[in-house]
Amino acid sequence: MSSAFAVEVKNLVKTFGDFTAVNDISFSVPKGEIFAFLGPNGAGKTTTIKMLTTLLRPTSGSLHINGFDPVKEQDSVRKSFGIVFQDPSLDEELTAYENMEFHGILYGVEPNLRHTRIKDLLEIVELSDRKDSFVKTFSGGMRRRLEIARGLLHHPSIFFLDEPTVGLDPQTRNQIWEYIKKLNELEGITIFFTTHYMEEAEKFAGDIAIIDRGKMLTKGTAATLKKQTQTETLEDAFLKLTGHAIRDEEASGADHMRMRRQMFHGKTR
Amino acid sequence: MKTIYILWLRQLKRYSRSRSRIIGSLGQPVLFLFALGFGFGPIFARAGGGNYMNFLAPGVISQGILFTAVFSGIELIWDRQFGFLKETLVAPVGRFEIMLGRTLGGATIAMAQGVIIFFLTLLFGFRPVSVLGLIPAFLIMFLTALFFTALGTAIASMLQDFQGFQLIMNFLVMPMFFLSGSLFPLDSVPGFLKIISVIDPLSYCVDGLRSTLINVSHFGLSLDLVVLTSLSLLTLAIGSYLFSKIEI
Numbered sequence: 001m002s003s004a005f006a007v008e009v010k011n012l013v014k015t016f017g018d019f020t021a022v023n024d025i026s027f028s029v030p031k032g033e034i035f036a037f038l039g040p041n042g043a044g045k046t047t048t049i050k051m052l053t054t055l056l057r058p059t060s061g062s063l064h065i066n067g068f069d070p071v072k073e074q075d076s077v078r079k080s081f082g083i084v085f086q087d088p089s090l091d092e093e094l095t096a097y098e099n100m101e102f103h104g105i106l107y108g109v110e111p112n113l114r115h116t117r118i119k120d121l122l123e124i125v126e127l128s129d130r131k132d133s134f135v136k137t138f139s140g141g142m143r144r145r146l147e148i149a150r151g152l153l154h155h156p157s158i159f160f161l162d163e164p165t166v167g168l169d170p171q172t173r174n175q176i177w178e179y180i181k182k183l184n185e186l187e188g189i190t191i192f193f194t195t196h197y198m199e200e201a202e203k204f205a206g207d208i209a210i211i212d213r214g215k216m217l218t219k220g221t222a223a224t225l226k227k228q229t230q231t232e233t234l235e236d237a238f239l240k241l242t243g244h245a246i247r248d249e250e251a252s253g254a255d256h257m258r259m260r261r262q263m264f265h266g267k268t269r
Numbered sequence: 270m271k272t273i274y275i276l277w278l279r280q281l282k283r284y285s286r287s288r289s290r291i292i293g294s295l296g297q298p299v300l301f302l303f304a305l306g307f308g309f310g311p312i313f314a315r316a317g318g319g320n321y322m323n324f325l326a327p328g329v330i331s332q333g334i335l336f337t338a339v340f341s342g343i344e345l346i347w348d349r350q351f352g353f354l355k356e357t358l359v360a361p362v363g364r365f366e367i368m369l370g371r372t373l374g375g376a377t378i379a380m381a382q383g384v385i386i387f388f389l390t391l392l393f394g395f396r397p398v399s400v401l402g403l404i405p406a407f408l409i410m411f412l413t414a415l416f417f418t419a420l421g422t423a424i425a426s427m428l429q430d431f432q433g434f435q436l437i438m439n440f441l442v443m444p445m446f447f448l449s450g451s452l453f454p455l456d457s458v459p460g461f462l463k464i465i466s467v468i469d470p471l472s473y474c475v476d477g478l479r480s481t482l483i484n485v486s487h488f489g490l491s492l493d494l495v496v497l498t499s500l501s502l503l504t505l506a507i508g509s510y511l512f513s514k515i516e517i
Contacts, residue, residue, distance in 0.1 A: 054358075055355065055517050056517070057516065075361040078359055078360060081359075085355055090352075091283075093282070093286060105275040106357065
């Protein structure tokens with residue numbers, strides 16, 4: 001089944017008990033586009049990505065990734081995309097190469113192809129000389145680069161990046177965006193990303209969608225959004241649409257765990 | 270098949286690299302052998318029980334397997350908290366294969382731990398009656414490892430974080446060890462304790478090991494094998510169902 005759209009979402013709803021995380025949103029992303037999915041903390045971005053990537057089941061509405069339904073055709077969907085999660089998702093006790101190899105085997109990439117691709121990808125993200133180092137010795141930027149390389153190993157046609165540059169210095173952010181852009185241009189991979197850095201969206205995205213409190217507020221190019229809100233910058237447009245109030249995001253269990261583990265192992269990371 | 274293999278291999282790599290974990294988990298069995306083995310030995314012999322070290326060793330081996338296996342299963346919570354579980358869950362592979370690979374990996378580790386403790390007990394003076402008995406003994410050890418790893422995985426599938434870990438240790442793992450007859454003979458205990466020991470899955474591991482290693486049995490080896498095999502299969506089935514329901 002082929003579709004002109006990499007991502008199609010219609011009337012998507014996700015509720016957790018009384019709380020509606022995603023409230024009836026619809027949008028589509030044409031193949032080959034760089035698409036920015038923006039919104040304040042707790043807007044429903046990550047929840048939407050989790051539904052698109054088969055990690056959560058939607059309460060109602062329809063979804064399609066590459067023409068496949070993430071609820072009914074999970075494996076076809078899973079083969080179609082690569083993802084860099086908002087939180088780290090590497091095994092720190094394995095080396096960079098082993099993390100890549102684990103991924104390659106799970107995705108059924110043939111051994112010879114796997115070795116060549118891992119070598120090439122590590123080269124691209126400049127981690128070749130550290131391929132046999134344990135991930136626990138890596139800095140935040142190195143981990144991100146490794147996750148990007150890993151997400152590309154099975155040649156996905158859509159790449160989800162959930163805040164790929166959060167907590168990174170400008171040098172690393174730039175470098176990462178260089179790869180992403182090149183990838184989009186050379187391989188035609190559709191990029192679907194979230195970020196809190198408005199300049200990233202402005203600079204790299206074709207279409208930008210802004211959601212808040214589970215609702216889609218608007219969608220269009222940076223220029224359209226600025227015109228629509230009569231503002232000078234995308235940041236102003238964003239603030240005008242979503243308001244100035246600061247959002248609380250619940251502390252994740254992971255934060256508590258990190259502290260515990262440090263106590264458990266008697267060392268800090 | 271490859272999925273199962275790579276998940277199994279990952280568990281083994283993580284284990285073999287964490288030397289502190291291997292040595293750390295040998296501390297408890299050594300302490301039991303040392304304190305209880307030598308401490309109760311004379312009085313056990315005087316009461317007509319025979320060689321206490323021989324009686325205790327299968328219990329201590331079972332304990333080592335129990336703790337390592339449950340912990341390996343529960344480690345799933347770490348994968349969930351540190352994000353690695355997401356990486357496996359977005360992959361185009363069956364949930365059952367993921368669960369089975371993980372569980373077999375954990376069971377292999379727990380089994381290895383049991384074998385190491387077995388050799389340690391030899392240093393403390395444990396003498397199995399026959400070398401041939403080691404083959405069924407290792408089978409018992411593997412089934413026990415498989416069952417408790419699957420149990421740990423099943424429990425971990427329902428937990429979000431490590432808050433409940435202490436609860437599981439104190440109200441499930443520790444009682445299973447102490448009430449299994451690993452430290453005392455079940456033949457002459459009061460009725461209520463006997464009933465508890467019949468419900469306790471670890472009892473069948475301890476009994477199976479005694480039966481194969483020192484020719485002493487309370488339930489009989491065939492019952493031990495039947496119970497451990499059915500429990501392993503049942504828990505694997507329940508565990509893979511719960512695992513497939515995980516949403517992150």
